[in-house]
Amino acid sequence: MSTFLNLLVYGLADGAILALAALGFVLIYKATGVINFAQGEFLLVGAYMFYTAFVVLRLPLVLAVVFGVVVATLLGVVIERLILRPMVGESAISIIMVTIGLSMLLQALVQMFYGTSPKSQPALLPRQSVSFLGATVPLNRLLVIGIAAVVLTAFTVFFRWSRHGIAMRAVADDQQAAMTMGISVRRIFAMAWALAAVSALVAGVLLGDISAVDRNLASFGLLVFPVVILGGLDSVPGTIVGGLTMGLLSQYVSGYLDPGLATVIPYVVLVLILLVRPYGIFGETRIERV
Amino acid sequence: MRTVAATATGIHHRSYTSELRLRATRSEYFRLALLAVVLLVVPFALGNYWLSIVNTIFIAVIGAVGLNILVGYTGQISLGQGGFLAVGAYSSAILSDRIGVPVPLSILFAVALTAVVGTFFGLPGLRLKGLYLAIATLASQQIIEFIIRRDYGGVLTQGKGYINVDRLEFLGFKIGARAVFEQQWYWILMPLAVLVVLAARNIFRTGLGRSFMAVRDQDIAAEAIGVNLTRAKLTAFAVSSGFVGLAGALTAHYSEVVTWEKFTLEVSILYLAMIIVGGLGSVAGAVYGAVFMTLLPVLIRNVANAVEGSVPFLADQLPAIQNAAFGAIIIAFLIFEPRGLDRIWQRMKDYIRFWPFRY
Numbered sequence: 283m284s285t286f287l288n289l290l291v292y293g294l295a296d297g298a299i300l301a302l303a304a305l306g307f308v309l310i311y312k313a314t315g316v317i318n319f320a321q322g323e324f325l326l327v328g329a330y331m332f333y334t335a336f337v338v339l340r341l342p343l344v345l346a347v348v349f350g351v352v353v354a355t356l357l358g359v360v361i362e363r364l365i366l367r368p369m370v371g372e373s374a375i376s377i378i379m380v381t382i383g384l385s386m387l388l389q390a391l392v393q394m395f396y397g398t399s400p401k402s403q404p405a406l407l408p409r410q411s412v413s414f415l416g417a418t419v420p421l422n423r424l425l426v427i428g429i430a431a432v433v434l435t436a437f438t439v440f441f442r443w444s445r446h447g448i449a450m451r452a453v454a455d456d457q458q459a460a461m462t463m464g465i466s467v468r469r470i471f472a473m474a475w476a477l478a479a480v481s482a483l484v485a486g487v488l489l490g491d492i493s494a495v496d497r498n499l500a501s502f503g504l505l506v507f508p509v510v511i512l513g514g515l516d517s518v519p520g521t522i523v524g525g526l527t528m529g530l531l532s533q534y535v536s537g538y539l540d541p542g543l544a545t546v547i548p549y550v551v552l553v554l555i556l557l558v559r560p561y562g563i564f565g566e567t568r569i570e571r572v
Numbered sequence: 573m574r575t576v577a578a579t580a581t582g583i584h585h586r587s588y589t590s591e592l593r594l595r596a597t598r599s600e601y602f603r604l605a606l607l608a609v610v611l612l613v614v615p616f617a618l619g620n621y622w623l624s625i626v627n628t629i630f631i632a633v634i635g636a637v638g639l640n641i642l643v644g645y646t647g648q649i650s651l652g653q654g655g656f657l658a659v660g661a662y663s664s665a666i667l668s669d670r671i672g673v674p675v676p677l678s679i680l681f682a683v684a685l686t687a688v689v690g691t692f693f694g695l696p697g698l699r700l701k702g703l704y705l706a707i708a709t710l711a712s713q714q715i716i717e718f719i720i721r722r723d724y725g726g727v728l729t730q731g732k733g734y735i736n737v738d739r740l741e742f743l744g745f746k747i748g749a750r751a752v753f754e755q756q757w758y759w760i761l762m763p764l765a766v767l768v769v770l771a772a773r774n775i776f777r778t779g780l781g782r783s784f785m786a787v788r789d790q791d792i793a794a795e796a797i798g799v800n801l802t803r804a805k806l807t808a809f810a811v812s813s814g815f816v817g818l819a820g821a822l823t824a825h826y827s828e829v830v831t832w833e834k835f836t837l838e839v840s841i842l843y844l845a846m847i848i849v850g851g852l853g854s855v856a857g858a859v860y861g862a863v864f865m866t867l868l869p870v871l872i873r874n875v876a877n878a879v880e881g882s883v884p885f886l887a888d889q890l891p892a893i894q895n896a897a898f899g900a901i902i903i904a905f906l907i908f909e910p911r912g913l914d915r916i917w918q919r920m921k922d923y924i925r926f927w928p929f930r931y
Contacts, residue, residue: 369906375643384903389899394892504714504837515703560704
C-alpha cells in the first residue's frame with residue numbers, strides 16, 4: 283500500500299509537470315495550428331534561464347521568477363515572429379520540420395552556453411518527506427502538484443473570463459470570423475507562443491527542482507505527444523487528464539514492472555489511441571478522412 | 573507563385589516517349605558524362621579518410637532517396653527512418669553472421685523485411701494525415717528503438733548490446749585490409765547508389781509513381797480519378813522502406829558493427845533534414861541533400877581543427893556548434909528556399925541560360 287501511495291504521488295507530480303508542458307503545446311496548436319516539436323526545449327531553456335537568474339546572477343526568488351517569465355515571453359514572441367510567421371500556409375511537413383530544427387538549435391545553444399554537466403541549484407521546495415496514510419512521501423512532489431494545479435487553474439480562468447483569453451479562443455475557433463470582430467490574429471499568435479513558453483518555464487523549473495537542471499529536461503518534450511493525443515490535441519482540460527494519466531501510468535509501470543518499459547509504454551498507448559480514437563478524449567472530432 | 577524552370581530551346585517533343593526521356597539536350601548528356609568521369613576517378617584521387625566519407629555519402633544517398641519517395645513524392649511524413657534503418661541493419665547482420673546466409677541474400681532479405689515492417693507501420697497512414705501521421709511514426713520510431721535497445725532475452729545481440737559483423741565476403745571475394753578497404757567498398761556502394769537513383773527516377777515515370785504524386789497533391793482528387801489510395805500509400809511505404817532497409821543493411825556490413833545508437837530519432841531527423849535541404853520531391857535533391865548533410869559536420873570539424881590555436885572556443889564547442897548549424901540550416905532552408913538545393917541548382921542553370929537577361 284505504501285508503495286502504491288508513493289507511486290501515486292510521484293506519478294501525479296510527473297503528470298502535473300507533463301500537463302503544464304502539454305498545455306503550452308495545446309495552446310500553440312489550438313491558436314496557430316502548429317505542432318511544436320520544440321516544447322521540450324522550451325522547458326530546458328526555461329529551467330536554465332531561471333538558473334541563470336537565481337544562481338548565476340543571485341537574484342532573489344521573486345525577481346528570478348520575473349526574469350524567467352520575461353525571457354520566456356520574449357523567446358516565444360521572437361520565435362513566432364522570426365521562424366513561424368514566414369511559414370504560415372506551408373505544408374504540415376515543413377512546419378513540423380521547422381520546429382524540429384528549432385529544437386536542435388535551442389538545445390545546441392543551451393549546450394554552448396552552459397555545457398553538458400548538470401547544474402546544481404539550491405532546492406526551491408523543501409526536500410524533507412511527510413508521513414501520509416502510512417507512506418512517506420516527499421514534500422516537494424506534493425508541492426509540485428499544488429503549484430501546477432494553481433498555474434493550470436490560472437490558465438483556465440484566463441481562457442474562460444479574460445478578454446485576451448476569449449480572443450484566443452475565438453481565433454482558435456475561426457480565424458477569419460475573429461479577424462472580422464477586430465481581433466488581431468498576429469497578436470494572438472504571438473501571445474500563444476509567449477504563454478506556451480511561460481507554462482513551459484514553470485514546468486521546467488519544477489522539473490529541474492525535483493530532478494536536476496541538465497540536458498535531459500528536453501527529453502520530457504517528446505512525452506508531450508502521448509499526453510496530447512490522449513487528451514485531444516486541442517483541448518486544455520485534456521492536457522490535465524492526459525498528463526496525469528501518463529504520469530501515473532509511467533510511474534506504476536516503472537514501480538511494479540520495469541523502469542525501462544515505462545519509457546515506451548506512453549508511445550504504445552499513443553499508437554492504440556491513434557488507431558481507435560485519433561482525436562483523443564476531449565479533442566474536437568475534426569479529423570479528415572480519406 | 574514560383575517561376576517555372578526554363579526549358580532549353582530547340583527541343584520539340586513529337587512523341588510521348590521522347591517527352592518521357594530523362595535527358596534531352598546535349599549539355600545534359602555532357603553533364604552526365606562529366607559525372608561518370610568524376611565517379612570513376614574519385615577512388616584513385618582521394619585518400620582513405622575522404623573515401624570513407626564518400627562511402628558514407630553513398631549509403632546516405634540510398635536512405636535519403638528512399639525517404640524522399642515517401643515524404644517528398646507521396647506526402648506521407650515519416651519520423652521512423654531510424655527504426656527502418658535498424659530493421660535492415662539488424663536483420664542482415666543476424667542472418668549473415670549467425671545463420672550463415674550469404675551476404676547478398678541476407679541483404680535482399682533485409683530489404684524485403686524492412687519493406688514489410690514499413691508497410692505495417694504505414695497502416696496508420698491510411699487513416700491519418702499530416703501531423704497525426706508524424707506523431708504515429710514518432711511512436712513507431714520510439715517503439716523500434718526501445719526494442720533494439722532493450723533486446724529482451726538477447727534475441728538480437730545475444731546479450732552483448734551490439735553485433736560485430738564479419739568483413740564482407742561473397743562468392744569467394746573478401747574485402748581486404750584497411751589499405752584497400754575503402755576503395756573496394758567504393759566499388760560496391762557507388763554502383764548500388766547509382767542503381768537506386770536510377771530506379772527512383774524511373775519509378776516516377778511509371779503509373780505507380782504518378783499515383784504517389786497524385787496522392788501527395790490531393791488525395792481526394794486522386795481517389796476520384798481512379799487512384800487506389802490504400803494501394804498507393806502502402807506501396808509507397810513498402811518501396812520507400814525497401815530502399816531504407818538496403819541503406820541499413822549496407823551500414824551494418826560497411827561499418828561492421830551494429831548498435832542501437834546508430835538508429836535513434838536523431839537519425840530520422842537527419843534524413844528528413846537531408847531531403848528538405850536537398851529538395852522535397854526530387855531524386856536529385858535527395859542526392860544533394862545527402863551529400864550536403866554528410867559533409868557539413870565534417871567541414872565544420874575541419875574548420876574547427878584548422879583554427880584550433882586561434883579560436884579554441886570552436887574546438888571546445890564542436891558538437892554543440894555542429895548541432896546548432898544543423899538546426900539553423902533546416903530552419904533557413906524551410907524559410908528561404910523550401911524547395912532546397914535542387915531548386916537553387918535549377919536557378920543557377922537558368923541564370924546562365926538566360927544571361928545576359930534576367931528572365
